[in-house]
Amino acid sequence: MKKKLLSAVLATAMAASLLAGCGSAASTQTSSGSSNGKVGVAMPTKDLQRWNQDGANMEKQLKEAGYEVDLQYASNDIATQVSQIENMISSGSKVLVIASIDGDSLGTVLAQAKEQGVKVIAYDRLIMNSDAVSYYATFDNYMVGTKQGEYIKQQLDLDNAAGPFNLEIFTGDPGDNNARFFYGGAVDVLKPYIDSGKLVVKSGQVDFDNVATANWSTENAQSRMDAIISANYADGTKLDAVLCSNDSTALGVTNSLEANYTGDWPIITGQDCDVANVKNMIAGKQSMSIFKDTRDLAAQTVKMVDAIMKGTEAPVNDTKTYDNGTGIIPSYLCEPVFADVNNYKQLLIDSGYYTEDQLK
Ligand code: BGC
Numbered sequence: 351m352k353k354k355l356l357s358a359v360l361a362t363a364m365a366a367s368l369l370a371g372c373g374s375a376a377s378t379q380t381s382s383g384s385s386n387g388k389v390g391v392a393m394p395t396k397d398l399q400r401w402n403q404d405g406a407n408m409e410k411q412l413k414e415a416g417y418e419v420d421l422q423y424a425s426n427d428i429a430t431q432v433s434q435i436e437n438m439i440s441s442g443s444k445v446l447v448i449a450s451i452d453g454d455s456l457g458t459v460l461a462q463a464k465e466q467g468v469k470v471i472a473y474d475r476l477i478m479n480s481d482a483v484s485y486y487a488t489f490d491n492y493m494v495g496t497k498q499g500e501y502i503k504q505q506l507d508l509d510n511a512a513g514p515f516n517l518e519i520f521t522g523d524p525g526d527n528n529a530r531f532f533y534g535g536a537v538d539v540l541k542p543y544i545d546s547g548k549l550v551v552k553s554g555q556v557d558f559d560n561v562a563t564a565n566w567s568t569e570n571a572q573s574r575m576d577a578i579i580s581a582n583y584a585d586g587t588k589l590d591a592v593l594c595s596n597d598s599t600a601l602g603v604t605n606s607l608e609a610n611y612t613g614d615w616p617i618i619t620g621q622d623c624d625v626a627n628v629k630n631m632i633a634g635k636q637s638m639s640i641f642k643d644t645r646d647l648a649a650q651t652v653k654m655v656d657a658i659m660k661g662t663e664a665p666v667n668d669t670k671t672y673d674n675g676t677g678i679i680p681s682y683l684c685e686p687v688f689a690d691v692n693n694y695k696q697l698l699i700d701s702g703y704y705t706e707d708q709l710k
Contacts, residue, residue, distance in 0.1 A: 388419070521599070
């Protein structure tokens with residue numbers, strides 16, 4: 351994403367007031383600058399728009415609640431994230447808020463955190479196989495997938511139309527626990543139609559391992575789509591829908607279709623409402639994107655930080671879904687909604703998430 355555009359997006363995200371929904375402003379209020387303690391915030395990468403917004407919202411809201419903030423981005427490099435977390439622990443952070451790159455790679459460093467009494471909140475992505483994790487704040491990841499699957503089901507009218515329809519599937523990084531929930535939610539909706547033959551996946555790539563996209567990378571999704579088109583759709587065969595778990599994969603699929611596909615444009619799903627994808631939605635190149643208001647997730651996470659700092663219990667609304675291998679992690683799940691060309695103005699512009707100009 352271009353730097354200028356990104357800073358405009360961040361400025362709006364930071365200036366915007368909090369929406370009602372899963373999150374509302376944190377309870378502790380001291381003037382910013384004073385310190386209720388230091389909080390380390392570890393984000394995976396600056397490459398994707400959403401993590402920049404998450405980081406900016408977390409920093410802003412934690413500062414408003416009187417905390418000192420150590421915010422770090424790790425360029426999607428696991429070793430970098432581990433060493434950033436080590437530094438956060440050694441430089442006095444009392445709570446760590448971590449959006450992991452690979453959910454399974456933080457066991458050792460988080461054992462150090464636990465030893466030193468530093469508490470951990472898994473942010474957006476669950477941290478696996480570590481008993482140092484106190485809470486998990488996220489969106490309902492299975493529901494994200496369900497909404498994407500339902501969207502395709504409704505748009506193709508799968509219960510009534512004769513079909514068959516051609517579908518291809520793109521999900522996320524295998525090291526991200528969320529990817530399995532997104533995939534599972536969508537495939538649970540679509541599988542009966544695949545089994546009955548109403549949906550046909552001509553590439554034959556349906557299983558999670560075959561449709562995963564390393565690092566959620568646009569380039570990886572694009573090159574897999576290039577290969578799928580040349581083997582199955584280059585002769586004018588119509589592709590009816592592409593289930594993409596998020597916007598970075600949807601962008602790769604769209605780029606590939608633009609370069610290689612001549613048939614009627616398929617339904618394409620996404621997630622995050624990144625600026626480039628909302629623009630594609632307005633231009634008719636992407637059908638929908640799940641909107642996860644990162645301001646709400648930050649607000650909910652700040653409540654968890656507050657509770658930990660005060661030695662009280664944080665509000666949670668799910669105590670059964672997310673087992674990280676050491677037991678269930680008490681979670682707060684925010685509700686995702688879907689945006690399309692009909693409702694994006696209300697969801698994204700009226701709420702102050704973006705300005706109209708950013709989407710031009
Ligand atoms: C997040 C998505 C995001 C993806 C790629 C997932 O863990 O939940 O919102 O699109 O990672 O960064």
